[in-house]
Amino acid sequence: MDNIRGSAWMVLAMLLFAIEDTLLKTATASVPVGQTLMLFGMGGTLGFLLLTWRRGERAFTPQALKATLFTRAFFEILGRLFFLLSLALNTLSSTSAILQATPIAVTLGAAVLFGERVSWQRWVAIMIGFVGVLMIIQPSSEAFQVTSILAILGMIGFAGRDLATRAAPPALSNMQLGVYGFAVLIPTGAFYSLWSGGFVSPDRFSGFMIAAGTLVGIGAYYSLTVAMRTGLVSVVTPFRYSRLLFGLMLGLLVFDESADAMTLAGSAIIVLSGLYILMSNATRKSSAPTRVSERT
Numbered sequence: 001m002d003n004i005r006g007s008a009w010m011v012l013a014m015l016l017f018a019i020e021d022t023l024l025k026t027a028t029a030s031v032p033v034g035q036t037l038m039l040f041g042m043g044g045t046l047g048f049l050l051l052t053w054r055r056g057e058r059a060f061t062p063q064a065l066k067a068t069l070f071t072r073a074f075f076e077i078l079g080r081l082f083f084l085l086s087l088a089l090n091t092l093s094s095t096s097a098i099l100q101a102t103p104i105a106v107t108l109g110a111a112v113l114f115g116e117r118v119s120w121q122r123w124v125a126i127m128i129g130f131v132g133v134l135m136i137i138q139p140s141s142e143a144f145q146v147t148s149i150l151a152i153l154g155m156i157g158f159a160g161r162d163l164a165t166r167a168a169p170p171a172l173s174n175m176q177l178g179v180y181g182f183a184v185l186i187p188t189g190a191f192y193s194l195w196s197g198g199f200v201s202p203d204r205f206s207g208f209m210i211a212a213g214t215l216v217g218i219g220a221y222y223s224l225t226v227a228m229r230t231g232l233v234s235v236v237t238p239f240r241y242s243r244l245l246f247g248l249m250l251g252l253l254v255f256d257e258s259a260d261a262m263t264l265a266g267s268a269i270i271v272l273s274g275l276y277i278l279m280s281n282a283t284r285k286s287s288a289p290t291r292v293s294e295r296t
Contacts, residue, residue, distance in 0.1 A: 006230035009223050010239040016220035018246035021087055021096065022254055023213035028088035031206045035199050037084055038189025043214030044182030051222075052175040059179050063169040072164035072177075073184045079157025080185055081192065086150035093259045096247025097136050097267040098151040103240065103274045104129040105159035113163060122277050129273030135266030174225045178218075238278055241271045 027036050052059050063069075086095045108126050111118040118126075137148035161181075168177065193199055202210070227236050244267055251257035259267075 002230050003236065006227050006236040007239050009227035009230060010236050011242050013220050013223035013227055014240060014243035015246050016216050016223060018096065018243055018250055020213050020217040020220055021092060021247065022250045023209045023216065024084060025087040025092055026254075027202075027206045027209035027213065028084070029206075031200060031202050031210065032193055032196060032198075033081075033084050033088050034189045034191075034193030034196055035202075036189070036210055037081060037185050038193065039202075039210045040214050040217070041182045041185025041189055043211060044217060045179060045186065047214065047218040048175055048178035048182060051218075052173070052179055055173070055175060057173060057176060059176065061172070061176070063171050064176070064180060066169055068164055068167045068169070069172075069180060072161055072168060073180065075157045075160030075164055076181045077157070077184055077188045079154050079161055081154075081188060082150045082157060083154030086147060086154055090145060090147040090151060091251060091257045092255055093248045093251035093257050094136060094145075094148060094263060095151045095154075096244055096251070097259070097263055097270070098133055098148065099155055099158070100241060100244050100267065100270045100274065101129055101133050102155050102159050102162070103237070104270070104277065105155060106162050107277050109159055109163045110166075114166070119280065122280055125273045125276045125280075129270050129277075132266040132269030132273065135269065136263050138262055178221055238275055241274065244271065 024036060024040065031039075049059055083095070083099070086098075104126055107118065107122065110116040133152065137145070137152070165177065227239075230236070248259055248267075251259075
């Protein structure tokens with residue numbers, strides 16, 4: 001039952017993340033990306049501050065000044081900024097598809113940076129997964145969009161953030177990490193806005209889109225946290241790929257997008273490669289299965 005509940009929470013989290021992407025993409029049609037990022041960061045910081053205080057925790061502690069937190073902040077900025085730029089300039093379906101390579105990139109980074117043992121079969125799966133990314137962006141064809149590079153940079157940023165999170169001080173809770181992750185977006189968005197042309201006065205609709213996107217984003221982060229604490233990682237994590245399905249559906253329904261055959265084929269390759277990596281990792285650890293015990 002824990003695995004069923006955890007999987008349900010994961011699917012909910014991915015649905016909410018896809019809705020967040022849709023709302024923020026809609027907002028960037030009239031509000032500059034930098035300003036959208038800044039307002040999103042302000043709302044998220046406030047939301048996680050309230051959650052932190054509700055748990056009786058201090059928002060900022062000396063642990064927040066560790067080098068790993070600065071590394072995490074860098075990758076958070078890289079991921080959020082370029083992912084939002086990709087949402088604004090590229091299709092939701094293509095951006096969502098490329099994002100699915102994040103678990104594969106995390107596995108590669110863990111092997112290189114943390115010395116985690118990776119079998120040759122998993123190395124092959126990693127390479128095949130990145131072939132799927134190339135199929136989506138089609139770098140050698142007329143269908144190639146330079147804006148697809150933005151999604152790749154965003155994916156690298158999120159992978160780096162996940163890796164840095166593993167090395168974060170265990171004393172920091174998920175809520176505190178949420179505060180830090182959103183807080184760095186405020187100056188990032190402000191500086192990018194100044195560099196790219198300044199600020200505008202959002203209309204009611206755009207303001208509502210950003211506010212709704214922020215609330216949905218907080219709910220998505222919370223749902224993801226519950227999911228990862230409820231079931232086994234090997235059971236719950238594969239349901240992350242449901243975000244691709246939701247992204248394709250919302251892209252079609254809201255933005256009238258249609259994914260071509262290469263995008264669908266590349267997406268399938270990425271998902272299958274990621275699932276193989278996850279299942280092989282679960283098999284390797286099956287001799288001693290444990291419940292998830294994340295920082296509280």
